[in-house]
Amino acid sequence: MAQKVLIVYAHQSAGSFNAAAKDAAVEVLTAQGCQVEVSDLYAMKFKPSATADDITGQVKDAEHFCYGEETMLAWKEGRLSADITEEQRKLSDADVVIFQFPMYWFTVPAIMKGWIDRVLTKGFAYTSEERYSQGILKEKKAMLSFTTGSLESMFSVNGINGDINVTLWPLQNGILHYCGFKVLAPQIFWAPRVSSEVRCSMLEAWRTRLQGLLGEMPLSFTPSDSFDSERGFQLKKSIEEKQKSEHHGLTVGTHLGMCIPPNSQIKAGV
Amino acid sequence: MAQKVLIVYAHQSAGSFNAAAKDAAVEVLTAQGCQVEVSDLYAMKFKPSATADDITGQVKDAEHFCYGEETMLAWKEGRLSADITEEQRKLSDADVVIFQFPMYWFTVPAIMKGWIDRVLTKGFAYTSEERYSQGILKEKKAMLSFTTGSLESMFSVNGINGDINVTLWPLQNGILHYCGFKVLAPQIFWAPRVSSEVRCSMLEAWRTRLQGLLGEMPLSFTPSDSFDSERGFQLKKSIEEKQKSEHHGLTVGTHLGMCIPPNSQIKAGV
Numbered sequence: 001m002a003q004k005v006l007i008v009y010a011h012q013s014a015g016s017f018n019a020a021a022k023d024a025a026v027e028v029l030t031a032q033g034c035q036v037e038v039s040d041l042y043a044m045k046f047k048p049s050a051t052a053d054d055i056t057g058q059v060k061d062a063e064h065f066c067y068g069e070e071t072m073l074a075w076k077e078g079r080l081s082a083d084i085t086e087e088q089r090k091l092s093d094a095d096v097v098i099f100q101f102p103m104y105w106f107t108v109p110a111i112m113k114g115w116i117d118r119v120l121t122k123g124f125a126y127t128s129e130e131r132y133s134q135g136i137l138k139e140k141k142a143m144l145s146f147t148t149g150s151l152e153s154m155f156s157v158n159g160i161n162g163d164i165n166v167t168l169w170p171l172q173n174g175i176l177h178y179c180g181f182k183v184l185a186p187q188i189f190w191a192p193r194v195s196s197e198v199r200c201s202m203l204e205a206w207r208t209r210l211q212g213l214l215g216e217m218p219l220s221f222t223p224s225d226s227f228d229s230e231r232g233f234q235l236k237k238s239i240e241e242k243q244k245s246e247h248h249g250l251t252v253g254t255h256l257g258m259c260i261p262p263n264s265q266i267k268a269g270v
Numbered sequence: 271m272a273q274k275v276l277i278v279y280a281h282q283s284a285g286s287f288n289a290a291a292k293d294a295a296v297e298v299l300t301a302q303g304c305q306v307e308v309s310d311l312y313a314m315k316f317k318p319s320a321t322a323d324d325i326t327g328q329v330k331d332a333e334h335f336c337y338g339e340e341t342m343l344a345w346k347e348g349r350l351s352a353d354i355t356e357e358q359r360k361l362s363d364a365d366v367v368i369f370q371f372p373m374y375w376f377t378v379p380a381i382m383k384g385w386i387d388r389v390l391t392k393g394f395a396y397t398s399e400e401r402y403s404q405g406i407l408k409e410k411k412a413m414l415s416f417t418t419g420s421l422e423s424m425f426s427v428n429g430i431n432g433d434i435n436v437t438l439w440p441l442q443n444g445i446l447h448y449c450g451f452k453v454l455a456p457q458i459f460w461a462p463r464v465s466s467e468v469r470c471s472m473l474e475a476w477r478t479r480l481q482g483l484l485g486e487m488p489l490s491f492t493p494s495d496s497f498d499s500e501r502g503f504q505l506k507k508s509i510e511e512k513q514k515s516e517h518h519g520l521t522v523g524t525h526l527g528m529c530i531p532p533n534s535q536i537k538a539g540v
Contacts, residue, residue, distance in 0.1 A: 012320070012321060012322060012335050012337060013333070013334060013335035013336075015333045015334040015335070016334065016335070016336075042319065042321065045319075046319075048318040048319055048380035048381065048383075048384060049312065049315075049316075049318055049379075049380060049381045049384075050282070050374070050379060050380065050381070051282060051312065052282060062283075063283070063285045064283060064285040064286065065282050065283035065285070065286070066283075066286075067282060068419075104320070104383075104387050105383075105386055105387065105390070105440075105444060105445045105448075106440035106441075106443075106444030106445065107377060107383070107440060107444075108383075109319075109320060109383075109387060110318035110319060110320065110380050110381075110383040110384035110386075110387045110388075111318065111319045111320070111380075111384075113318075113374075113375075113377070113378075113379075113380040113383045114318060114319075114380035114381075116375055116380075117374050117375065117379060117380045118380075120375070132430065149338070151502045151503070152502075153501070153502030153503060153504050154502060154503045154504075156504065157519075157524065157525055157526055157527050158504045158505040158510055158524060158526055159497075159502070159503055159504050159505075159523075159524065160402065160492075160494070160497040160503040160504075160524070161443075161444065161503075161523065162439060162443060162521065162522065162523010162524050162525070163523050163524075163525060166436055166439050166440070166522055166523050166525075167439070167440045167444065167523070169432060169436050169437070170375075170376035170377060170436070170437045170440060171376075173376075173431075173432060174375060174376030174377075174431065174437065175375045175376065178375075222430075224430070227429075227430040231423070232421045232422075232423030232424060232429070233421070233423060233424045233429055233430040233431075234423050234424075234426065234428045234429050234430075235428040235429075235430075240428055249427075251432065252432065252436055253429075253431065253432015253433050253436050253437070254427065254428060254429065254430070254432050254433075255427055255432070255433060255436075255529075255530065256427055256428055257427050257529060257532065258529060259525075259527060259528060259529055260525065260530070262527065
């Protein structure tokens with residue numbers, strides 16, 4: 001079966017490095033026999049704001065409008081707006097999702113945050129019971145591919161921006177893994193506004209990685225059933241005790257007051 | 271001198287808990303003699319997407335449009351769009367900025383990310399030389415005040431969402447501190463969709479805090495001059511050596527491979 005890939009892409013300019021990275025992914029994956037779809041958010045003038053307009057027909061409680069509850073209900077009843085429904089169709093079809101963007105303020109640009117806020121509807125992407133390793137999208141893979149103006153040294157454990165693994169945790173654990181995605185290691189393009197030679201070599205490395213991307217091992221996260229729902233989703237005591245004999249905590253977030261495992265958000269098998 | 275407060279507020283409904291928290295801030299701070307302005311982003315239909323429309327007149331390089339560079343130039347020349355200019359006027363006037371929002375996907379909603387992406391223009395809010403503790407907005411204070419559907423236990427060091435201090439680091443260090451803001455401890459309303467009694471007591475605690483908010487000590491971050499620009503903004507060796515005799519790393523991000531300091535992103539003086 002041909003793998004289907006969705007690229008959610010956010011850059012304003014077709015002449016950008018992000019555009020070149022997106023084009024490389026389309027080309028290399030298509031050449032492997034993948035079916036690749038691209039959501040070019042700026043070109044689509046994708047609406048980022050989560051509003052009542054995302055629901056067709058009556059909302060349930062206009063006075064105490066709660067976006068999450070209202071859109072879950074609208075999704076169940078097939079009353080989400082056409083643009084959301086179309087993105088959900090693309091996402092349902094996809095085996096792999098690549099988010100391609102320039103990092104703005106340590107995270108995704110607003111237009112991409114809007115895609116996340118509006119498309120990953122409760123009920124469609126997760127429920128309170130089906131999240132993290134039990135997330136509804138657990139048969140799919142996802143990854144971040146982004147540029148940053150920062151040097152790699154700035155995002156190190158002794159750098160001014162702090163460890164990149166900390167910055168990636170809310171995105172990769174709190175969004176991707178939360179919905180169940182197997183998370184592939186991020187592709188990080190450091191300070192790409194450099195010479196065209198460096199740009200070319202970075203793109204070449206990306207093309208090489210793309211050749212084997214679909215066979216890569218995902219990053220490690222803690223299975224949902226390691227947490228005790230009766231105790232407010234804290235780690236089960238037996239697992240916590242076992243981890244205490246290790247040098248590191250379990251993950252960047254569930255670190256148990258111990259050192260965080262090095263590079264677990266940027267390398268598989270850590 | 272009366273203190274000026276800007277509340278950047280993102281909720282769709284005037285009947286929400288976030289609206290009540292915003293209203294409490296307006297009321298208590300006004301009663302103290304503050305001048306309070308509110309940017310009600312959904313009511314304003316604030317545009318979140320960073321596009322060439324944010325620039326009046328010609329862009330410098332349409333083919334290789336770089337939002338950061340183009341808006342810095344437009345800011346210098348007074349050619350940013352009217353909505354950005356008006357928010358920058360409010361921000362310039364303010365001594366304190368409160369961001370009031372429901373947490374969506376471990377961070378701010380897209381509409382508020384749009385305010386951050388578009389209003390905190392390079393040149394206006396920071397430059398490569400004037401950032402972090404030297405940031406252009408260093409005479410101002412800022413804080414996050416937000417609701418989350420999660421329980422506090424879920425955001426603990428052994429919780430399924432991971433330590434809240436990790437989730438807050440990119441927001442508080444990477445956005446607020448980056449621009450120079452002194453960052454006041456966040457106000458976190460855990461799982462507010464509870465009984466009206468609990469809602470009332472949470473609001474009452476917020477009103478009490480607001481009485482003394484302007485006198486609070488900010489959170490601690492590492493001064494910019496602790497990092498060596500000649501070595502890619504890594505921590506100066508002397509400071510790193512000194513820290514190695516401590517039990518914890520310096521901050522959540524600049525943790526040096528050591529345990530992260532507990533609760534440094536939610537309590538002052540840690």
